[in-house]
Amino acid sequence: MKLHDCQMAPNPRRARIFLAEKGLDVEMVEHSILGGETCAAEYLKINPWGTVPALELDDGTLIREAPAIFRFVEAMHPEPNLLGNNPKEAAEIEAWERFSEFNGIGAIGEYFRNQTEGLAGRGLPGPTKLDLIPALVERGAARAGYFYQQLNEQLGKTEYVGSNRYSIADITAHCCVDFANAVSLGIPEDCPSVARWYKAVSGRASAGA
Amino acid sequence: MKLHDCQMAPNPRRARIFLAEKGLDVEMVEHSILGGETCAAEYLKINPWGTVPALELDDGTLIREAPAIFRFVEAMHPEPNLLGNNPKEAAEIEAWERFSEFNGIGAIGEYFRNQTEGLAGRGLPGPTKLDLIPALVERGAARAGYFYQQLNEQLGKTEYVGSNRYSIADITAHCCVDFANAVSLGIPEDCPSVARWYKAVSGRASAGA
Numbered sequence: 001m002k003l004h005d006c007q008m009a010p011n012p013r014r015a016r017i018f019l020a021e022k023g024l025d026v027e028m029v030e031h032s033i034l035g036g037e038t039c040a041a042e043y044l045k046i047n048p049w050g051t052v053p054a055l056e057l058d059d060g061t062l063i064r065e066a067p068a069i070f071r072f073v074e075a076m077h078p079e080p081n082l083l084g085n086n087p088k089e090a091a092e093i094e095a096w097e098r099f100s101e102f103n104g105i106g107a108i109g110e111y112f113r114n115q116t117e118g119l120a121g122r123g124l125p126g127p128t129k130l131d132l133i134p135a136l137v138e139r140g141a142a143r144a145g146y147f148y149q150q151l152n153e154q155l156g157k158t159e160y161v162g163s164n165r166y167s168i169a170d171i172t173a174h175c176c177v178d179f180a181n182a183v184s185l186g187i188p189e190d191c192p193s194v195a196r197w198y199k200a201v202s203g204r205a206s207a208g209a
Numbered sequence: 210m211k212l213h214d215c216q217m218a219p220n221p222r223r224a225r226i227f228l229a230e231k232g233l234d235v236e237m238v239e240h241s242i243l244g245g246e247t248c249a250a251e252y253l254k255i256n257p258w259g260t261v262p263a264l265e266l267d268d269g270t271l272i273r274e275a276p277a278i279f280r281f282v283e284a285m286h287p288e289p290n291l292l293g294n295n296p297k298e299a300a301e302i303e304a305w306e307r308f309s310e311f312n313g314i315g316a317i318g319e320y321f322r323n324q325t326e327g328l329a330g331r332g333l334p335g336p337t338k339l340d341l342i343p344a345l346v347e348r349g350a351a352r353a354g355y356f357y358q359q360l361n362e363q364l365g366k367t368e369y370v371g372s373n374r375y376s377i378a379d380i381t382a383h384c385c386v387d388f389a390n391a392v393s394l395g396i397p398e399d400c401p402s403v404a405r406w407y408k409a410v411s412g413r414a415s416a417g418a
Contacts, residue, residue, distance in 0.1 A: 048359070049308065061297060067276075068303040075296035087284035088270060094277040099258070103335075123348060126312075128355045133344045139332060146337045150257070 002027035004046065004054040009033055010105050010179035011125075012053035013209070015069050017171045020206035022077045026055075034118050039127045050127045067097070070168055082168045093162035096154070096169035100161065103147045104176035111140025112183045144185045147176070148194060155193035166201070174201040211236035213255065213263040218242055219314050219388035220334075221262035222418070224278050226380045229415035231286045235264075243327055248336045259336045276306070279377055291377045302371035305363070305378035309370065312356045313385035320349025321392045353394045356385070357403060364402035375410070383410040 003019070005012045005028045019026050031037040031052055039050045047054045047064060055063040055072070063069050074083050084090025113119050114136040123130030151173060154161060162169030177198055180186060187194050201207065212228065214221045214237045228235050240246040240261055248259045256263045256273060264272040264281070272278050283292050293299025322328050323345040332339030360382060363370060371378030386407055389395060396403050410416065 048362075063297075063300045064304040065307045067307070068300040071303065072296045072300045075299075087281050088272075090284075091272045091277040091281045094280065095273040098274045098276070124352070126355070128351060130348055130351060131344070133342060133348065135340070135342045135344065139339055139342065142337060142339060143333070146335070153257075 001055060001057045002029055004029050004031060004043070004052050004056065006031055006033045006038065006052045009052065010109075010175040011051075011066055013178075014168075014171045014175045015053035015055070015066050016209035017175065017206045018070055018073065018082065018168065020209040021080065021082060021166075021171070021204075022073060024073070024077060033125075034116075038125070039122065044127060048127075051125050066101075067094075082166075082171070084163075084167065089163055093167045093169045096162035097167075097172050099150070100147070100169060100173040100176050103143060103150070104173060105179060107140045107143030107147055108176060108180045108183060108185055109140070110136040111144060111185065112179075114140070141185065144180060145188070148188050148191050152191035152194045155197045160197065166204075170197075170201050174198070174207070210264060210266045211238055213238050213240060213252070213261050213265065215240055215242045215247065215261045218261065219318075219384040220260075220275055222387075223377075223380045223384045224262035224264070224275050225418035226384065226415045227279055227282065227291065227377065229418040230289065230291060230375075230380070230413075231282060233282070233286065238265075242334075243325075247334070248331065253336060257336075260334050275310075276303075291375075291380070293372075293376070298372055302376045302378045305371040306376075306381050308359070309356070309378060309382040309385050312352060312359070313382060314388060316349045316352030316356055317385060317389045317392060317394055318349070319345040320353060320394065321388075323349070350394065353389060354397070357397050357400050361400035361403045364406045369406065375413075379406075379410050383407070383416070 003015060003026050007030060031043050037043055038052055044050055047062060049064060051064060053066055053069060055069045063072050070083060084093045114132045114134060120132060121129050123132050158164050160166050160170050161173045177187060187198060212224060212235050216239060240252050246252055247261055253259055256271060258273060260273060262275055262278060264278045272281050279292060293302045323341045323343060329341060330338050332341050367373050369375050369379050370382045386396060396407060
């Protein structure tokens with residue numbers, strides 16, 4: 001199988017880290033978002049939604065959307081468990097994974113995207129032509145503040161984001177914070193629990209993926 | 210268990226339909242979004258994220274985020290299967306369920322929310338104060354057009370949204386189209402496959418939930 005990827009983007013990176021945590025060595029196929037490749041005809045033939053990551057199986061099946069990839073890979077390769085060992089734990093992990101996606105990556109994405117000239121006409125991922133909206137830069141920064149505050153409160157109570165052990169919730173939140181760092185929205189000084197956790201997840205071998 | 214709900218909103222409705230399809234009779238606790246109740250101190254004590262649906266178990270555990278609720282309930286009550294019978298089917302259903310959430314409910318939500326005076330200062334669900342952004346009304350309508358077009362193409366190939374049988378992907382897409390209808394973004398005339406499918410899902414007993 002191979003992963004349709006974009007090295008610089010946080011969303012496919014969470015799939016790369018997930019695969020690394022599973023110990024799987026998967027071929028990566030690079031499609032530059034900033035270079036317009038994910039919206040070009042060639043990639044739209046593979047995935048009409050124009051999104052990465054997408055996992056292509058050896059039989060040609062294409063699995064789109066990062067959480068669908070996580071669940072499929074976890075079903076095929078259950079260890080180490082990253083999605084939850086029982087229904088209640090899985091629910092709490094999924095809730096925080098989604099929180100980190102929407103309120104973390106989503107917020108920082110709108111902050112970054114709407115001030116990036118190279119993405120003119122591409123207000124959201126995918127092939128639809130959408131103007132950038134400058135007001136979303138400010139909104140994204142405000143939302144990032146809320147994300148950090150909620151994450152800090154949670155990490156004052158649990159060692160990792162979705163439970164007391166490392167899970168997919170940590171992977172998504174980690175990719176989010178590294179994305180935020182890259183666009184100067186790094187961890188606020190009043191979030192020491194986030195800083196403590198960030199040091200731990202950044203030290204894992206998978207962080208280089 | 211009980212479901213923290215808002216009758217008029219598409220997101221909790223998908224949990225209500227899911228529970229109805231499972232044949233479960235669950236107590237509903239109403240929190241009006243337009244009335245500000247989901248962001249009021251009383252509800253934030255239950256769910257600091259200020260979102261509905263949230264499923265409260267008899268032991269006090271709170272399950273947040275609709276897909277986490279779906280997965281928890283499916284684990285407890287496997288029949289009828291609504292999330293997929295095998296990893297590949299589950300992945301395709303999850304991809305379309307998410308597509309319908311982000312590009313459907315998300316699009317129509319930004320179209321509706323950003324022109325609704327009663328939601329001033331509440332640009333997104335949750336307690337963060339965020340200005341409405343008029344440019345998102347137009348963007349939401351454009352995105353809804355893309356959602357319908359992609360859905361129509363898919364439903365020209367499969368009987369239901371995520372596969373050839375009814376699943377959670379249909380529930381989310383159905384709640385999206387009913388929400389769109391309510392805000393005058395109904396099914397475009399050039400989407401006959403969506404109209405065919407919509408008639409089928411609307412005729413199910415669970416549609417009244």
